[in-house]
Amino acid sequence: MLSALLIAMLTAITVWWLLIQRLKDKPWMKQGVLPTRQETVTSSAPKVGLWVFLAVVSSLFGLFASAYMMRVAGHGGLAIWQPLDEPNILWLNTLVLVLASGSMQVARNRIDADDFRGGRSYFLAAGLLTVVFIAGQMLAWQQARSSGNLGPGSPAYAFFVLLTAVHGLHLFGGLFVLTRTTARIFRVDANNVVARSRIRTSVQLCTTYWHWLLLIWLGVFALLLST
Amino acid sequence: MAYVAIADRDHHLHDPTTWIEKYVWSQDHKVIAIQYGSVAIGVGLVALVLSLLMRLQIGFPDTFSFITPYNYYQFVTMHGMIMVIYLLTALFLGGFGNYLIPLMCGARDMVFPYMNMLSFWVYLVSVIVLLASFFVPGGPTGGGWTLYPPQTVLEGTPGHDYGILLMLLSLAIFIVAFTMGGLNYVTTVLQARCRGMTLMRMPLSVWGIFVATILGLLAFPALLVAAIMMILDRTIGTSFFMPALLSLGELNGTSGGSPILFQHLFWFFGHPEVYIVALPAFGIVSDLLSTHARKNIFGYRMMVWAIVAIGALSFIVWAHHMYVSGMNPYFGFFFATTTLIIAIPTAIKVYNWVLTLWRGDIQLNIPNLFAIGFIFTFVHGGLTGLFLGNVTVDLPLSDTYFVIGHFHMVMGVSPVMVLFGAIYHWFPKITGKMPNELLGRFHFWMTFLGTYAIYLPMHYIGILGMPRRYYAYGSTDFIPSSAHEINQAITIAAIVVATAQVIFLINVFYSLRKGKQAPDNPWGATTLEWQTPQTPPVHGNWGPKLPVVYRWAYDYSVPGEPKDFIPQNEPPKGHHSLASS
Numbered sequence: 064m065l066s067a068l069l070i071a072m073l074t075a076i077t078v079w080w081l082l083i084q085r086l087k088d089k090p091w092m093k094q095g096v097l098p099t100r101q102e103t104v105t106s107s108a109p110k111v112g113l114w115v116f117l118a119v120v121s122s123l124f125g126l127f128a129s130a131y132m133m134r135v136a137g138h139g140g141l142a143i144w145q146p147l148d149e150p151n152i153l154w155l156n157t158l159v160l161v162l163a164s165g166s167m168q169v170a171r172n173r174i175d176a177d178d179f180r181g182g183r184s185y186f187l188a189a190g191l192l193t194v195v196f197i198a199g200q201m202l203a204w205q206q207a208r209s210s211g212n213l214g215p216g217s218p219a220y221a222f223f224v225l226l227t228a229v230h231g232l233h234l235f236g237g238l239f240v241l242t243r244t245t246a247r248i249f250r251v252d253a254n255n256v257v258a259r260s261r262i263r264t265s266v267q268l269c270t271t272y273w274h275w276l277l278l279i280w281l282g283v284f285a286l287l288l289s290t
Numbered sequence: 291m292a293y294v295a296i297a298d299r300d301h302h303l304h305d306p307t308t309w310i311e312k313y314v315w316s317q318d319h320k321v322i323a324i325q326y327g328s329v330a331i332g333v334g335l336v337a338l339v340l341s342l343l344m345r346l347q348i349g350f351p352d353t354f355s356f357i358t359p360y361n362y363y364q365f366v367t368m369h370g371m372i373m374v375i376y377l378l379t380a381l382f383l384g385g386f387g388n389y390l391i392p393l394m395c396g397a398r399d400m401v402f403p404y405m406n407m408l409s410f411w412v413y414l415v416s417v418i419v420l421l422a423s424f425f426v427p428g429g430p431t432g433g434g435w436t437l438y439p440p441q442t443v444l445e446g447t448p449g450h451d452y453g454i455l456l457m458l459l460s461l462a463i464f465i466v467a468f469t470m471g472g473l474n475y476v477t478t479v480l481q482a483r484c485r486g487m488t489l490m491r492m493p494l495s496v497w498g499i500f501v502a503t504i505l506g507l508l509a510f511p512a513l514l515v516a517a518i519m520m521i522l523d524r525t526i527g528t529s530f531f532m533p534a535l536l537s538l539g540e541l542n543g544t545s546g547g548s549p550i551l552f553q554h555l556f557w558f559f560g561h562p563e564v565y566i567v568a569l570p571a572f573g574i575v576s577d578l579l580s581t582h583a584r585k586n587i588f589g590y591r592m593m594v595w596a597i598v599a600i601g602a603l604s605f606i607v608w609a610h611h612m613y614v615s616g617m618n619p620y621f622g623f624f625f626a627t628t629t630l631i632i633a634i635p636t637a638i639k640v641y642n643w644v645l646t647l648w649r650g651d652i653q654l655n656i657p658n659l660f661a662i663g664f665i666f667t668f669v670h671g672g673l674t675g676l677f678l679g680n681v682t683v684d685l686p687l688s689d690t691y692f693v694i695g696h697f698h699m700v701m702g703v704s705p706v707m708v709l710f711g712a713i714y715h716w717f718p719k720i721t722g723k724m725p726n727e728l729l730g731r732f733h734f735w736m737t738f739l740g741t742y743a744i745y746l747p748m749h750y751i752g753i754l755g756m757p758r759r760y761y762a763y764g765s766t767d768f769i770p771s772s773a774h775e776i777n778q779a780i781t782i783a784a785i786v787v788a789t790a791q792v793i794f795l796i797n798v799f800y801s802l803r804k805g806k807q808a809p810d811n812p813w814g815a816t817t818l819e820w821q822t823p824q825t826p827p828v829h830g831n832w833g834p835k836l837p838v839v840y841r842w843a844y845d846y847s848v849p850g851e852p853k854d855f856i857p858q859n860e861p862p863k864g865h866h867s868l869a870s871s
Binding site for chain 2: 089090091107108109111112115116118119122123126127130133134216218221225229
């Protein structure tokens with residue numbers, strides 16, 4: 064519950080900060096054309112949209128984490144928490160995801176510099192590494208179930224699968240966009256400026272999304288290890 | 291470099307050509323808004339019928355044999371869930387949000403039109419899944435709209451096998467739809483405002499919907515978390531919420547779960563949810579009052595601050611729904627304090643609405659009647675909320691009809707007053723026709739007086755101690771026969787008010803076909819949606835050039851001006867419009 068409170072307060076502060084600059088205006092006094100932010104800052108609706116979506120995703124994981132921490136604390140129940148021994152493959156999976164993020168960042172840097180040929184194999188590699196990660200997570204479930212210290216009915220196991228599954232589902236959803244973008248990168252005409260610009264934006268968005276999901280995974284992993 | 295609006299940069303405006311593209315798979319925000327509105331009102335009528343069935347049972351027990359205790363709790367649950375989420379949230383945000391945001395911000399459409407279209411169809415799927423629960427074995431869930439475990443997933447509660455699963459699935463699908471829509475509303479407000487439209491020149495309708503959307507995007511995940519965990523508890527036997535339970539002398543296999551955890555998650559969503567319904571209503575009613583009193587909204591900046599403050603504070607009051615759950619009394623103290631604090635910006639808004647009307651040139655047309663009716667009913671509901679917000683006073687009132695009276699007044703009556711006011715107000719713009727005056731006024735007075743007749747007596751029987759969510763009361767000493775008579779009167783009032791809503795529907799359909807042709811700006815409003823070249827606005831909204839905004843949204847009765855209103859896109863004296871250059 065404390066973390067839910069924290070999220071709420073952080074959110075409140077963020078919203079407040081974003082708006083505070085504007086709420087000092089006296090709109091009834093000023094007439095005429097005022098510069099709006101769009102004139103002074105190059106903005107991109109898809110980027111703003113993605114950040115809003117990432118706020119939603121973070122809220123979701125924050126709440127799952129709160130529920131988990133409440134359960135660990137034995138809130139409202141008499142059961143004593145029995146921690147799960149996390150399968151070691153999770154460390155390998157984490158490395159794979161870091162590599163995926165890294166590969167995607169390299170791809171982004173190259174595609175930003177208009178080097179589509181150089182960037183596309185890194186982009187594809189990021190996708191493949193993500194598939195390996197998801198497969199690794201499923202292997203981890205199997206390992207925890209068969210050779211773990213707790214039975215599948217235990218809450219620690221249930222939360223382990225739940226948290227990793229929700230994270231994996233988000234990555235899986237991202238793979239749809241990544242696949243489409245990869246296809247476009249490989250097919251794009253060198254002279255089609257508009258299409259290349261669109262692909263660039265798509266790659267930037269994918270990279271942001273992947274980095275954010277890596278951060279979330281690190282948070283989830285740390286939470287699981289510490290309880 | 292010449293300024294090019296975001297909405298003008300993308301030349302691939304999804305111009306529809308076929309009938310299907312224009313009215314079914316439409317990416318136009320106006321069509322999507324009407325689609326949302328129609329489905330929301332349609333499913334709301336289902337919920338209205340359910341409420342009548344409930345009232346028939348409570349008013350006249352032992353009379354209607356087709357209403358069993360099993361059915362009754364299903365009606366209670368489905369009525370509540372449909373009204374709060376599938377009607378109010380969908381209509382305010384999906385309906386009015388979609389229609390008004392691009393128009394009031396001077397944009398051609400939402401920034402993600404394809405996702406906007408998807409959000410409606412996913413919403414429709416969620417409604418179909420919800421209504422499908424009427425047709426599965428066991429019927430819909432009867433656990434109350436709050437769906438508390440463990441009862442809701444245990445034998446003894448209606449719909450514990452399939453109904454609850456469909457309910458939870460439907461909510462999850464709705465949350466996906468809402469997220470898609472919400473991304474649109476937030477990003478459009480932040481990115482696609484036309485030139486000159488600063489945040490502080492936006493009408494309060496947009497502010498209300500904008501902040502409500504942010505609340506929804508952050509609060510609905512809590513419901514999703516709760517729903518996923520409850521689905522797992524129900525299907526694969528996990529114990530997220532299920533404590534160790536004995537059923538007929540045997541352990542049922544679950545252990546260690548916490549029902550209180552569900553309550554925390556549910557109300558962390560549930561309280562912001564009521565503000566998701568209320569804030570758009572606050573914003574819209576400000577515009578209605580201002581336009582129809584020919585006076586600028588009193589204290590525009592404070593109104594914006596209050597909307598933002600209410601939104602932020604709404605995340606730290608949730609456990610005032612849990613005073614009787616057995617939690618630590620110090621939590622109750624904390625949440626009672628924050629609940630009283632949130633009353634302050636809300637009260638400021640009420641004062642400002644009244645002060646807007648003060649010495650205004652009040653036009654008593656139908657939208658204004660509903661707007662003033664909102665003030666009455668919201669104050670009533672808000673005052674009873676102050677009682678319930680205090681822990682010790684809430685202890686005897688919790689789960690009584692006092693609570694039902696309170697939340698219907700603040701959520702059922704006052705926002706619905708705003709909805710009706712808004713529909714009558716924007717009807718000329720959306721349809722090009724004027725609504726019928728006589729039918730509209732009749733509808734208003736029946737609804738306004740009728741809802742008082744329904745909900746005012748509930749406060750009395752609540753204080754008496756009459757509990758809610760009871761199928762029948764039998765004859766007990768503490769409930770006198772006068773309370774039963776009050777219930778009969780409430781039921782009759784409910785039937786009358788429900789019938790009056792048929793008058794509203796008749797008005798809508800009659801005026802659509804035979805209504806007087808509406809002028810472009812019948813109310814003399816300043817906001818941008820009334821300044822479109824065509825009425826109703828066509829695809830693309832603004833013609834070849836986007837509007838340019840020169841002033842705030844409330845230049846009504848400006849001293850020294852010939853007209854009693856100045857549209858937002860009218861340039862200051864001596865300047866020609868930049869939109870034509």
